[in-house]
Amino acid sequence: MRMISLWRVLSLSVCAGMLLLLTTGCWDRREINDVAFVLASAIDREGDHIRVSVLIPLPGNMGSSGGGGGSGGQKPFSIKTETGQTIREAVSKLQFRLPRHLFFGHRRVIIIGEELARTEGVSSVIDAITRTPENRLTAFIAISKGKALDVLNADTRLERFSAESMRELLQSEASVRVSVKDVTSQIIAVGEDAFFPYVEKVKTKIKGVEAEDVLIEGFVLTHDGKMTGVAKGDSAIGIRLLNQHFRKYDETINDEGNYITVAINQATVDIKPEIRNGQITFRIHSMVKASVNEDRNLERNYDDYAQRKQIEDMVATRVVQNINKALDNMQRSNSDAAGFGLRIYRAYPQVWTKQYRKDWVTIFPQVKFEVTATANLFRLGMSSENLGRKDD
Numbered sequence: 419m420r421m422i423s424l425w426r427v428l429s430l431s432v433c434a435g436m437l438l439l440l441t442t443g444c445w446d447r448r449e450i451n452d453v454a455f456v457l458a459s460a461i462d463r464e465g466d467h468i469r470v471s472v473l474i475p476l477p478g479n480m481g482s483s484g485g486g487g488g489s490g491g492q493k494p495f496s497i498k499t500e501t502g503q504t505i506r507e508a509v510s511k512l513q514f515r516l517p518r519h520l521f522f523g524h525r526r527v528i529i530i531g532e533e534l535a536r537t538e539g540v541s542s543v544i545d546a547i548t549r550t551p552e553n554r555l556t557a558f559i560a561i562s563k564g565k566a567l568d569v570l571n572a573d574t575r576l577e578r579f580s581a582e583s584m585r586e587l588l589q590s591e592a593s594v595r596v597s598v599k600d601v602t603s604q605i606i607a608v609g610e611d612a613f614f615p616y617v618e619k620v621k622t623k624i625k626g627v628e629a630e631d632v633l634i635e636g637f638v639l640t641h642d643g644k645m646t647g648v649a650k651g652d653s654a655i656g657i658r659l660l661n662q663h664f665r666k667y668d669e670t671i672n673d674e675g676n677y678i679t680v681a682i683n684q685a686t687v688d689i690k691p692e693i694r695n696g697q698i699t700f701r702i703h704s705m706v707k708a709s710v711n712e713d714r715n716l717e718r719n720y721d722d723y724a725q726r727k728q729i730e731d732m733v734a735t736r737v738v739q740n741i742n743k744a745l746d747n748m749q750r751s752n753s754d755a756a757g758f759g760l761r762i763y764r765a766y767p768q769v770w771t772k773q774y775r776k777d778w779v780t781i782f783p784q785v786k787f788e789v790t791a792t793a794n795l796f797r798l799g800m801s802s803e804n805l806g807r808k809d810d
Contacts, residue, residue: 454518458581460566462531470508471499505546529566541643555599558588563618591665609759639753647751656744660756676715709797733793
């Protein structure tokens with residue numbers, strides 16, 4: 419009995435010891451006061467070095483009221499910057515200078531400078547980001563006009579931080595949501611190039627009060643990860659349509675001096691590749707639904723089918739023009755930002771592998787496109803007869 423009791427005590431002691439090993443507590447804990455949360459980063463080329471800048475919020479300067487200012491007029495954030503031969507070296511130098519641990523798990527926006535995007539490209543940046551599990555692949559990524567640090571340091575008044583302002587802008591109707599994950603898949607895809615939102619810092623002055631805003635200027639076109647062109651205005655709309663990244667937008671059309679503004683509420687684009695006598699042709703057809711927002715022609719009779727059809731034809735023509743401008747821009751920049759090569763690979767895998775994949779960089783600028791569109795005016799913007807028309 420005594421041996422059994424001793425064995426029982428020994429067994430319980432061993433079990434308790436093992437449980438203690440499993441309940442080691444927060445041995446690697448880090449207090450929140452010891453962490454510097456990075457909300458946004460800017461990456462620039464500076465000579466032969468890479469400059470990395472980070473935006474860190476300062477809770478003590480935020481105050482209790484809304485808006486962009488902090489308590490005592492101090493900024494509610496701090497920007498720290500450092501250079502290195504690589505991105506990782508610059509981050510390590512930053513860490514040695516700071517009393518807090520840099521944490522990138524909450525980073526929302528990554529801005530790449532234009533010079534770095536044109537010379538070295540974005541592939542090295544994506545490689546450095548994806549090697550560290552802490553980095554969020556859902557962070558938005560964009561390319562800036564000029565230095566990315568200048569955009570990061572923009573004194574935006576609508577939000578507390580420029581990072582928050584850029585995050586809202588990059589997911590708004592003015593842009594396309596492009597994340598690190600999206601760019602990674604586009605870079606490694608067959609027959610497809612990545613494109614990025616193109617951001618710029620602009621200054622405004624109203625009644626002597628200066629402010630700064632960050633605007634979306636269009637999209638950056640790339641080839642093999644390097645910036646080769648920029649799509650703005652109608653060309654940027656065409657890029658969005660071709661990539662099925664549709665957001666509602668307005669078009670103002672000149673109808674013989676009578677301007678009319680219509681809202682493009684829905685749009686679908688069908689792209690079919692064809693090989694005719696060894697020549698690649700893409701047939702592109704877009705179907706859009708539009709509504710009238712404003713019509714300067716107060717005498718227009720919307721009960722007349724012919725006049726409604728005229729508006730639909732004008733809208734369809736504008737859609738075709740936007741897509742053609744985007745295609746021309748892509749071919750001049752040699753950037754297959756709509757993944758036409760990928761579509762050939764899916765439709766003709768053997769032909770693509772044997773004939774086109776190796777020389778796609780020289781074939782794509784010569785590809786032919788046939789673009790058509792149809793528009794449906796489904797909402798006239800009024801409940802009855804045009805209220806602007808005079809009574810008889």
